[in-house]
Amino acid sequence: MTNLVKIIAFDLETTGLDVGKEEIIEIGAILFSVKESRGRLVPDKLDEFQSFAKPSKPIPASATDTNNITNEMVANAPSCACVLQKFKTFCDNSNCLVGHNAESFDKRFLNVAYGKYSIAAPTQPILDTIKIARNTNTVKFPDYKLGTLAKTFEARREINFKIEEGAMHRAIYDCEMVMHILVAFLRDRLASEEWNAQEFLQALKKKDIQQDASPVKPVRPKATGFI
Numbered sequence: 001m002t003n004l005v006k007i008i009a010f011d012l013e014t015t016g017l018d019v020g021k022e023e024i025i026e027i028g029a030i031l032f033s034v035k036e037s038r039g040r041l042v043p044d045k046l047d048e049f050q051s052f053a054k055p056s057k058p059i060p061a062s063a064t065d066t067n068n069i070t071n072e073m074v075a076n077a078p079s080c081a082c083v084l085q086k087f088k089t090f091c092d093n094s095n096c097l098v099g100h101n102a103e104s105f106d107k108r109f110l111n112v113a114y115g116k117y118s119i120a121a122p123t124q125p126i127l128d129t130i131k132i133a134r135n136t137n138t139v140k141f142p143d144y145k146l147g148t149l150a151k152t153f154e155a156r157r158e159i160n161f162k163i164e165e166g167a168m169h170r171a172i173y174d175c176e177m178v179m180h181i182l183v184a185f186l187r188d189r190l191a192s193e194e195w196n197a198q199e200f201l202q203a204l205k206k207k208d209i210q211q212d213a214s215p216v217k218p219v220r221p222k223a224t225g226f227i
Contacts, residue, residue: 011099027171052084146178186209
């Protein structure tokens, strides 16, 4: 296996769910490829990125209850614009990005944030493990939550990753889960040559695993500040 694809699993934590009002307070990302281990394809972690971003307003208690990020943790963090620039640089060495529910959540926040600050955004296509799960599912899942998928694969011994409830909803930990479940979904569906950087995305399209991967598309905020 030569010239293997390089993928970035990424995750955002925010002050809330409303993309027009809330802000990014953490970005985590893991750059990985794949390797063979004991006759099975597994993730090969190459690098990671993590940074808090200081919001313009206090973090609501409801957000802290979900992601365990407090106002004290972001008090001395860099600005969101600075973190977004560093994230883009980290993405430059990859062929594509992948996130869980990225289409409905993470990518929408990135679209707004990169548009708001008018800075260069990552240009790589973004895959969504929810879409991949629905298109490749040969396993019964109670739901498509990230933790549910990871626990199901762990119980089937298809990922070598210990799921810890208390660590979920923090960016790097969620990236680890995304990395493992993506490889678990694809290892039996892609031939070895389809993990090549030039073949990977085309193979996903050809096999109807994910047809509509697209990059960040910065959106300039309206005059009101709402989208």
